[in-house]
Amino acid sequence: MPRDSLIPTETVIALDSVPIRFGLGASQELGYELNRLGVRRALLVADRNLRQFGLVEKLERIVRDAGVELDVYDDVHVEPTDRSINEAIAYARKTQPEAFISLGGGSTIDTAKAMNLFSTHPGELIDYINKPIGQGKPVPGPLKPHIALPTTSGTGSETTAVIVLDLLQLKVKTGISHRYIRPTLAIIDPLNTLSCPPMVTACAGFDVLCHAIESYTARPYNVRPAVENPAERPIYIGSNPISDLWCRQAIEWCARYLRRAVFNPLDLEARSYMALASTFAGIGFGNSGVHIPHAMSYPVAGMVRDYFPPDYDVDEPLVPHGLSVIINAPAAFRFTAPAWPERHAEVAAILGVETRGMPVREAADALADAIKQLMRDLGIPNGLEELGYSERDLPGLVEGTLKQQRILVGSPRPVGEKELGEIFRAAMRYW
Known part of the structure; x- marks a missing residue:
């Protein structure tokens, strides 16, 4: 299917979704x-x-x-x-x-x-x-x-x-x-989530939050090269007005209900809205894609040596997926903030940062601090060091991340070996 040579970048938003039945029971x-x-x-x-x-x-x-x-x-x-x-x-x-x-x-x-x-x-x-x-x-x-x-x-x-x-x-x-x-x-069915223990709820909830924020800040769909054939269009097309709606709402619900779901596992309202947030973020990022925090998460999970997370019934070392993502998020979003400060500042405000009157670049940087505060509130380890990683692991972590080009291309700011090393170094310890 030939494309108009006057339109060299993508113009089509391809949204695929799943039929949903949601509700108690x-x-x-x-x-x-x-x-x-x-x-x-x-x-x-x-x-x-x-x-x-x-x-x-x-x-x-x-x-x-x-x-x-x-x-x-x-x-x-x-x-x-x-x-x-x-x-x-x-x-x-x-x-x-x-x-x-x-x-x-x-x-x-x-x-x-x-x-x-x-x-x-x-x-x-x-x-x-x-x-x-x-x-x-x-x-x-x-x-x-x-x-x-x-x-x-x-x-x-x-x-x-x-x-x-x-x-x-x-x-x-x-x-x-x-x-x-x-x-x-x-x-x-939110009733199926009531047995989820606190740390599992926290790690899963942070995965929701990162899905939504990464999708909302991803490189826009319309700066990508146009595809010659619709069959060649990737699943992850970049941020777009349709996915943005789903992701923004998911961020709002995480800000409002994640703490409640962790601290009161039987809070049905919190459980229901976190279930919705997970699905909304899934629809959003499932079309627009994620970027640096998720790319970094794969080697963090894959190279684990001796970390055993609370509340997980496992007999071998494990860094749960949501934890492997959020542990990198503050450093990663501080890196991407200059590329799209307006979006990062907007997310910071949703997470509770008082951004009125604040310069947009300063408000964008505040997103990393807002995420760190939520991590501290919910008992997330203080950086990669507490998962057993150190400076000597940086080459392996960077190499593993560079293999995730499918999602790294979604970063709003170009990232390579040098930049990833700096982000991993910043993620070693936060407070």
Whole structure:
């Protein structure tokens, strides 16, 4: 499809989204949705830790009462790895369900996405993993129905076209992205998040906040080169007026409700609005994209040696995704603030900074301080040093971040090896 040579930059906003059912008790409509889709045999991919709260058994009853045959896979790894994903794929290829249901956080939903992809189409992980780490092949065609029921308010994975996984030998996180990966339907029931403990709630909530801020400050869609063929348009197109609406609202809800959700886990109003914030941010960044904090998060999570986060039921070192993102955010946004000070100043004001009468550049710099204050309030570690990193880790952290070119291109300010080293150094300790 030839483009007008007089329009060298992008002019089209491509917004893809997922149908949503939101509200207290929305899980009860799962059976109806399966029947509506004509599903007779489904696989439930679940976080096994949810069994202690009765959530897995509740969904099993709902599905079977709808006359749908159900199998359950609950060997999901917190922060999926290539090893855990391949084990899950093998199970899906063996059982070949007609549809997938996922119940859990982003790890569970992403695992179900991978099971769906690789039980529908042939191939290995490396075939679809984003370049330059993988081959970045496009997904050949549509997948089977997938209904996602999130139990955390964080990744927004129920709305996104991305699978994130940890490559163990390379010690780096990466992803697979394609619009066919996006779930068929999201059922968002805030009651499913009540069992989420405080630090898990905090880390997931910070992921929401970073999704929204990074998307809102990302390099605009209309400064990118125009695509010759719509099929070549990336999933992440840059900030745009449509995604901005979703992300700005998500930031407002995080500012108002994240502290309440952490300090009072049974606050249904706070849980409901954080669930909405997660979904809104997912719709926003799922189209516009993230940038430096998320790119930096992948090696931070992948190179962990001895950090065990509170409230996470794990038997191996782990930096939860939301923590690996927010730990870099103050330093990263201080770096990007000069590139788009008006946007950064606006976010600072939403987070509670009194910016009236303040020079816009000073207000933009205040965003980093507002995020640091929220981190301190919610007990987030004081920089990378408290996760076990030091100056000697800088080369590896920078190298791992440079591999994330898919999202680094969304930064409003160009960033390379030298700049990333400075940002990581600034993120070592904050207060």
